[in-house]
Amino acid sequence: MGKRYFCDYCDRSFQDNLHNRKKHLNGVQHLRAKRAWYDLFRDAAAILQEEQSKKPCRKFLQTGQCDFGSNCRFSHMTEQDLEKLSAQVQALSQAGEQRLKELRQEGADVPLGTIEDWLEKRAKRLSAAQSNSALPEKPVPFQYPPGWPPPQELPPSLQAPPAGGWPLPPNLQWG
Numbered sequence: 001m002g003k004r005y006f007c008d009y010c011d012r013s014f015q016d017n018l019h020n021r022k023k024h025l026n027g028v029q030h031l032r033a034k035r036a037w038y039d040l041f042r043d044a045a046a047i048l049q050e051e052q053s054k055k056p057c058r059k060f061l062q063t064g065q066c067d068f069g070s071n072c073r074f075s076h077m078t079e080q081d082l083e084k085l086s087a088q089v090q091a092l093s094q095a096g097e098q099r100l101k102e103l104r105q106e107g108a109d110v111p112l113g114t115i116e117d118w119l120e121k122r123a124k125r126l127s128a129a130q131s132n133s134a135l136p137e138k139p140v141p142f143q144y145p146p147g148w149p150p151p152q153e154l155p156p157s158l159q160a161p162p163a164g165g166w167p168l169p170p171n172l173q174w175g
Ligand SMILES: [Zn+2]
Pocket: 007, 008, 009, 010, 011, 024, 025, 029, 030, 033
């Protein structure tokens, strides 16, 4: 079966591997869903801010009508409308913060910028760390100091140990 990747933007999941993920994250459908999500949030937040900065339109709120319509410089939103919108903005921003929190809990400080950027950087960092830690494990080939006679002419105490170390005599007992 394997792990599955769930995309919050698209509300669908698929088998998680590099190929699928790359294909999905660069797909038109996904990019559209992602933009729509951010637009939804930005629009709601912008509308809320705009409406809150206006004074209520008395005429509209009293009669339900106003000749200026959407061009009115006063707000046509009732208190309930504003509360609803504000709750929507809050829910959206909490959903966004929840995603960040989950990533941070995975053991990372998430910098500003998009989550995709951060994931990409993390992948690079991990693969760099892997290739770095592989380096010291490579055995350094032993070399005799320059100018020494060939190894077979050296006394045994100056000869390099064979690969795997000196063999132990079969009946060796310490003590
Ligand atoms: Zn998606």
